[in-house]
Amino acid sequence: MRWRITDAKNYLQAKDYIDTAIIPLINIKVDNHFKMAAERGEFTQLLSEELERQLKGRVYLLPPYTYVDRNDITVQGLKDLREELLTEFPHVVLLTSDENWRTEDTLGKMIVTPSVPLEHLNDSLKRKILDERTAEILNVLLQLWSTS
Numbered sequence: 001m002r003w004r005i006t007d008a009k010n011y012l013q014a015k016d017y018i019d020t021a022i023i024p025l026i027n028i029k030v031d032n033h034f035k036m037a038a039e040r041g042e043f044t045q046l047l048s049e050e051l052e053r054q055l056k057g058r059v060y061l062l063p064p065y066t067y068v069d070r071n072d073i074t075v076q077g078l079k080d081l082r083e084e085l086l087t088e089f090p091h092v093v094l095l096t097s098d099e100n101w102r103t104e105d106t107l108g109k110m111i112v113t114p115s116v117p118l119e120h121l122n123d124s125l126k127r128k129i130l131d132e133r134t135a136e137i138l139n140v141l142l143q144l145w146s147t148s
Contacts, residue, residue, distance in 0.1 A: 001060045002052060017057060020141065021089040023081070024048040024064040025096035040097035043115035048095055050134045055141075060089065070100045078107050091144060095137070111140055 001007035001018065011018055024044045029037035045064060052061040065081065067074045078094065085092045092108055094101070097115035104110055113133055118126050 001056065003061065003063045007060075011060060014057070015088070018060050019089060019145075020055075020059045020091040020093060021062055021085045022048055022051060022059050022093050022095055023062045023078075023085075025078075025094055025098060025101065026064040026066045027070075027096075027098045027100075028066050028068055039117055039119070040115040043118065044095060044097045044113075046118075046130055047113065047133055047137065050130055051095075051137060051141075054134065054138070059141075065094075070098070070104075075104065075106065082108055090148060093141070093144070109144055111137055113137065 001011055024047075026041040026044060027037050028041075041064070048061055048064075052059055062085075065078060067077075082092045082094075094107055094110045096110070096112055099112060099114070101110055102112045113136070116129050116133075118129070121129070
């Protein structure tokens with residue numbers, strides 16, 4: 001399910017089964033890191049969409065949380081968002097390809113997965129890479145669910 005009205009209606013009818021909110025974290029940079037930020041953002045978004053597709057009925061994919069820098073204001077905004085979501089979802093998972101979040105431990109479950117430059121790959125290789133990375137994330141989510 002995604003952040004749209006039809007899925008919101010469906011969520012309200014089936015919320016006992018949908019226990020995980022997924023928030024993609026997307027860094028926006030327009031200086032000399034423009035291309036890298038776009039690559040990481042695209043990869044994070046594609047992974048998020050694939051997780052939602054495979055886990056439809058178990059996860060709710062929220063819109064990307066975009067930020068310029070990982071700083072106290074960004075962290076506090078994510079903490080506030082997480083607290084809001086925990087009123088509806090037992091699990092809130094943040095997903096990003098931005099390695100700067102790897103050391104963050106105050107926001108709950110954070111999955112940091114390195115991006116892969118997809119722009120010059122053929123579609124079948126892109127699919128294979130996304131499937132492999134999605135399988136890794138699914139294992140993390142299964143562990144999360146089994147401990148609750």
